[in-house]
Amino acid sequence: AKVEEKLFQNRYLVDAGRPHIKVKAHTTPSASLLAMTTLCPAGCYTQTESGQVEVAADGCLECGTCRIVTRKTGEIEWNYPRGGFGVLYKFG
Template identity: 35%
Template structure:
C-alpha cells in the first residue's frame, strides 16, 4: 500500500461540526508574530492562518490534539474546550 498523504489520512476522519459553538476561540488582535507563526506551524490540521499580518482561525477540521492550548492558551488562544457531546472529530484510523 502506498504512503498516504496527510490530507488523505485526515479524509478518513469524520467530523460533526458544531458551527454555532466553536470550541476554540482566539484573540484575533494578538500581534506577536513569532508566537503566532509557532502556532501556524504546530497545528497539524493547518487551521491557523497568518497572512499580511492578519490572523484567522477556523475550528472546523480540528483534531482536538490540544497542541494550540498547550502552546498558546492565554495568548493567541482565548478559550479551548472539547466540543460538546457528539460534536467534533471521530477518529477512524490512527
C-alpha cells in the same frame, strides 16, 4: 499513506456557531501564536494580510498542540467540543 489521506478518513461534525477554539483579539500575535500557522496538523491557523492570526476550527483534530503552545501567552480559548461534535476518529 500521506497524513492528508489518513485525515480524510476522519469525519468532522461542525458545531455551528459554537467554535471550540477562539483566538482572542490582538494586533500582533506572539511568536507562539504565529507558529501555530505551521504547527497545527489540521491547518486551522492562518495569518491575515494585516498580520493577525485566525483560527477556523473546522477539521480540528483536538490534538491540543495550540493549547500547549500558547498556554503562557493566553491568546486562545480552547474547550473540548460538546459531546457528539468535533472530530470522529475512524479506527481500523
